[in-house]
Amino acid sequence: MTGTDLQARARERLLELAGGRGVSLSALSGLLGRNPAYLQQFVRKGSPRKLEEDDRRVLANFFGVSESELGAPAHAASGSAVAVGGVARALVDWADIPRLPLGASAGPGALARDEAPSGQLRFSARWLKAQGLDPVALSVIAVEGDSMEPTLRDGDEILVDRTPRALRAGIHVIRLDDMLLVKRLEPGPAGTMRVISDNPAYPASERAMGEVDVVGRVVWKGGRL
Numbered sequence: 001m002t003g004t005d006l007q008a009r010a011r012e013r014l015l016e017l018a019g020g021r022g023v024s025l026s027a028l029s030g031l032l033g034r035n036p037a038y039l040q041q042f043v044r045k046g047s048p049r050k051l052e053e054d055d056r057r058v059l060a061n062f063f064g065v066s067e068s069e070l071g072a073p074a075h076a077a078s079g080s081a082v083a084v085g086g087v088a089r090a091l092v093d094w095a096d097i098p099r100l101p102l103g104a105s106a107g108p109g110a111l112a113r114d115e116a117p118s119g120q121l122r123f124s125a126r127w128l129k130a131q132g133l134d135p136v137a138l139s140v141i142a143v144e145g146d147s148m149e150p151t152l153r154d155g156d157e158i159l160v161d162r163t164p165r166a167l168r169a170g171i172h173v174i175r176l177d178d179m180l181l182v183k184r185l186e187p188g189p190a191g192t193m194r195v196i197s198d199n200p201a202y203p204a205s206e207r208a209m210g211e212v213d214v215v216g217r218v219v220w221k222g223g224r225l
Helices: 003-021 025-031 038-045 053-063 125-130
Strands: 081-084 087-090 094-105 119-124 138-144 157-161 170-176 179-187 192-196 205-208 213-222
Touching: 003 025, 003 038, 003 053, 025 038, 025 053, 025 213, 053 094, 053 119, 094 125, 119 125, 119 157, 179 213
Parallel strands: 094 138
Antiparallel strands: 081 087, 094 119, 138 157, 157 213, 170 179, 170 213, 179 192, 192 205
């Protein structure tokens, strides 16, 4: 197989893997610490012509496949570890973030359910560190409903940072009236906050700070194209 054929197959395989996992190319580009269009350009335009070795290795680890499926020459696709001074060491560290089997409703709301992990989603530890995120404070959950469209769609997976922080404007997972919701929050006057849906079909509300339990801030999303 020529180098051109190898990279064409790598682009096809990347699309297959992303589709099977339900994660967008822009989200995968973010995992690599690249601009959102990086992998889209690789797949659609062949630019870059091939993946950088470190990027290829991160993606192979993320999907649990050999690097050869993503364009590595046979002699270079021996796995994610190499011998250095006689000791094998991983070139790319990763962190497995637990998936919780509950949905953060972006619609009318869903009752909070058991939060025992139902799986894991793998992220580059390098990327998490660059974002200032601690893996032990992170969870992945699925979005249910349409009230946060177009920002978040039904079925998207979101990475939630549960590190206690002062509230600032942004998208958060909250508990409100016994419902687990994903909403945009903005500080309001006199100890209140605005609970906002990005979909204009859903009205915003103003609630007292004490009525809203902020579970965590949404720091990443992944979903089907």
